[in-house]
Amino acid sequence: MGSIRIKGLGKAYRQYPTHWSRLAEWVLPWGRPRHQLRWVLKDINIQVYPGEALGIVGVNGAGKSTLLKMITGTTQPSTGTIEIEGRVAALLELGMGFHPEFTGRQNVFMAGQLLGLSIEELHQLMPDIESFAEIGEYMDQPVRTYSSGMQMRLAFSVATARRPDILIVDEALSVGDAYFQHKSFGRIRDFRRSGTTLLIVSHDRQAIQTICDRAVLLNHGQLALEGAPEEVMDFFSAMIAEREQNTIRQERLADNRIRTISGTGEASIAGVALLNEEGKPVDVIETGAPITLQVTVDINRDIERLVLGFMIKDRMGQAIYGINTHRINRPLENLRAGEQVVYRYSFNADIGKGNYSVALSLSRLDSHLDKNYEWRDFALVFHVINTRKPDFVGCASLDATLEIKHHQHIAEGVATDALSD
Amino acid sequence: MSTAMLQSLWHYRGFVLGSVQREFQTRYRNSLLGALWTVINPLAMIIVYTVIFSRLMQARLPGVDNDLAYGIYLCAGLLTWGLFAEIIARGQSVFLEHATLLKKLSFPRICLPLVVVLNALLNFGIIFGLFIGFLLVTGNFPGWVVLAMLPVLLIQVLFAVGLGIILGVLNVFFRDVGQMTGIVLQFWFWFTPIIYPPSILPESAAGLLKWNPMVPLVQAYQGIFVKGVWPQWHTLWPMVLISVLLCLLALALFRKRAGEMVDEL
Numbered sequence: 001m002g003s004i005r006i007k008g009l010g011k012a013y014r015q016y017p018t019h020w021s022r023l024a025e026w027v028l029p030w031g032r033p034r035h036q037l038r039w040v041l042k043d044i045n046i047q048v049y050p051g052e053a054l055g056i057v058g059v060n061g062a063g064k065s066t067l068l069k070m071i072t073g074t075t076q077p078s079t080g081t082i083e084i085e086g087r088v089a090a091l092l093e094l095g096m097g098f099h100p101e102f103t104g105r106q107n108v109f110m111a112g113q114l115l116g117l118s119i120e121e122l123h124q125l126m127p128d129i130e131s132f133a134e135i136g137e138y139m140d141q142p143v144r145t146y147s148s149g150m151q152m153r154l155a156f157s158v159a160t161a162r163r164p165d166i167l168i169v170d171e172a173l174s175v176g177d178a179y180f181q182h183k184s185f186g187r188i189r190d191f192r193r194s195g196t197t198l199l200i201v202s203h204d205r206q207a208i209q210t211i212c213d214r215a216v217l218l219n220h221g222q223l224a225l226e227g228a229p230e231e232v233m234d235f236f237s238a239m240i241a242e243r244e245q246n247t248i249r250q251e252r253l254a255d256n257r258i259r260t261i262s263g264t265g266e267a268s269i270a271g272v273a274l275l276n277e278e279g280k281p282v283d284v285i286e287t288g289a290p291i292t293l294q295v296t297v298d299i300n301r302d303i304e305r306l307v308l309g310f311m312i313k314d315r316m317g318q319a320i321y322g323i324n325t326h327r328i329n330r331p332l333e334n335l336r337a338g339e340q341v342v343y344r345y346s347f348n349a350d351i352g353k354g355n356y357s358v359a360l361s362l363s364r365l366d367s368h369l370d371k372n373y374e375w376r377d378f379a380l381v382f383h384v385i386n387t388r389k390p391d392f393v394g395c396a397s398l399d400a401t402l403e404i405k406h407h408q409h410i411a412e413g414v415a416t417d418a419l420s421d
Numbered sequence: 422m423s424t425a426m427l428q429s430l431w432h433y434r435g436f437v438l439g440s441v442q443r444e445f446q447t448r449y450r451n452s453l454l455g456a457l458w459t460v461i462n463p464l465a466m467i468i469v470y471t472v473i474f475s476r477l478m479q480a481r482l483p484g485v486d487n488d489l490a491y492g493i494y495l496c497a498g499l500l501t502w503g504l505f506a507e508i509i510a511r512g513q514s515v516f517l518e519h520a521t522l523l524k525k526l527s528f529p530r531i532c533l534p535l536v537v538v539l540n541a542l543l544n545f546g547i548i549f550g551l552f553i554g555f556l557l558v559t560g561n562f563p564g565w566v567v568l569a570m571l572p573v574l575l576i577q578v579l580f581a582v583g584l585g586i587i588l589g590v591l592n593v594f595f596r597d598v599g600q601m602t603g604i605v606l607q608f609w610f611w612f613t614p615i616i617y618p619p620s621i622l623p624e625s626a627a628g629l630l631k632w633n634p635m636v637p638l639v640q641a642y643q644g645i646f647v648k649g650v651w652p653q654w655h656t657l658w659p660m661v662l663i664s665v666l667l668c669l670l671a672l673a674l675f676r677k678r679a680g681e682m683v684d685e686l
Contacts, residue, residue, distance in 0.1 A: 118432075
């Protein structure tokens with residue numbers, strides 16, 4: 001149930017020098033191939049196990065969509081095989097097969113049948129589809145009167161009307177407004193709990209890291225990396241920044257996590273430490289305690305502008321807090337080779353108990369995508385304990401205060417009696 | 422057709438029938454008279470050909486003593502040719518028209534030509550129903566011999582479907598096919614005795630007619646409706662063979678190129 005086995009998969013498009021050469025290849029009996037193959041995917045081997053959630057990441061043009069198209073069956077592979085067990089539903093082109101002149105209900109039938117549901121099933125599922133889409137009486141209005149959000153709602157509801165064994169989700173799960181996004185994400189999670197195998201393509205770190213068990217990175221049509229979502233996403237972020245000449249390296253930390261370091265190296269991180277009030281390095285912190293993040297940066301070549309950023313991430317790799325010197329208007333300019341800069345960020349550790357890591361970036365501008373001198377994940381790992389404050393749940397220490405007032409509750413009958421007197 | 426193909430078509434019957442209905446409805450959405458137009462248009466055509474040609478212009482068919490004979494002759498040829506031309510014309514563009522659907526959704530692609538055929542048959546059914554009604558009213562209904570048109574129609578549809586799918590697939594790779602089809606259909610129409618009786622052709626041209634596969638079909642219809650005679654079946658056998666071969670060829674071509682077709686759209 002719900003497994004995908006991809007072996008040696010490749011896809012090449014034929015390119016003919018002219019239209020005539022295609023004709024020649026088709027009709028001339030002594031024909032030799034007159035086309036060239038342009039490979040967009042090569043030698044892809046992926047196994048998705050039942051119930052697993054696999055994330056697929058890669059830059060535009062890496063071959064993600066082609067891979068998905070072959071899995072859903074619209075495009076035929078040039079080499080290799082795809083074995084699929086179970087019913088597949090794809091949220092790739094929501095609203096495909098919708099016709100603007102027809103009502104939502106009519107379109108549900110048309111689109112639903114295109115997705116392989118029978119009319120009887122659709123009749124059965126209709127109340128569900130209607131209530132999930134929440135478009136009210138618009139259901140019986142022509143789709144052309146819908147807002148794009150409503151159309152997406154309806155399309156999503158049809159596409160997920162029946163729990164598939166395998167669900168393929170492409171990119172922006174931006175289905176309508178924030179409310180519906182939550183709702184649709186909730187449905188995907190429900191599917192997953194019930195055993196649906198998930199295949200997600202996204203650039204969104206959050207999405208990949210919260211949902212997926214595993215991720216693969218596609219680059220230039222090849223499988224570049226396969227591993228835990230966080231490792232793959234770190235490598236991917238670094239890769240985006242490093243399209244130029246520089247290198248990416250990954251180190252395995254003592255606890256088996258993988259640290260990704262990348263950058264052009266004009267500036268590099270020489271040291272990083274978390275200091276307590278007395279200025280002593282610590283790796284265990286009390287919730288709410290004032291601490292200082294000290295970063296020492298070596299300037300290796302002359303650079304015109306330097307921004308240091310840090311980000312605290314939780315155990316799952318979710319960003320808890322991040323800031324850089326660009327955003328607080330404190331970039332350094334015109335630095336000379338050989339200089340050393342020491343930064344101290346001070347803040348109260350108003351975060352919940354648990355394990356956290358710090359990622360650092362040295363760049364020219366706000367984003368490390370522009371010019372990345374160094375990007376370092378897991379630059380530091382620390383633990384937060386909570387012995388002084390009440391034992392709260394979650395990562396934000398909000399220090400909620402409480403006020404309780406007691407009043408005498410007056411029963412209705414008594415009150416009217418009192419009035420009539 | 423393999424059983425797998427038939428099975429998938431059966432599974433997607435809802436989509437096929439829905440598409441036919443949708444296409445039919447789309448044409449008359451937002452018009453006041455709605456579906457009435459499906460009747461008015463062909464009715465006007467039948468009236469023009471029968472009443473105006475036969476009555477006003479006094480056009481006569483040689484050898485038939487009936488005022489309306491020429492009009493009936495015209496309709497028998499024109500309406501059936503219309504079915505043929507519609508299947509070919511829509512068939513050659515069907516894959517291009519549904520490019521996005523083909524690229525983005527996975528469904529049995531053979532559904533698309535089927536929708537085209539069913540739609541053409543629906544249109545033909547309406548207009549031909551009117552024609553039959555007209556014949557009944559004017560007392561020119563040929564009687565039981567009308568049943569003979571069913572096998573003829575079957576051959577013609579097979580022929581058109583085969584040709585339509587072949588052109589449809591080729592058109593994806595060579596867009597010239599689409600342009601050519603229109604021109605060829607024009608010549609083909611005038612090279613088939615539909616507007617004129619074959620007797621007016623000069624010897625040399627008449628000899629060429631035997632190479633036109635549509636001629637026996639059209640003449641069968643004309644015979645049924647104008648003279649009330651059964652078709653000469655032996656003239657139709659070559660056409661049966663051609664149609665079946667075309668359909669097999671179409672299926673083979675479609676199978677072989679279906680994957681590449683999506684890459685090309």
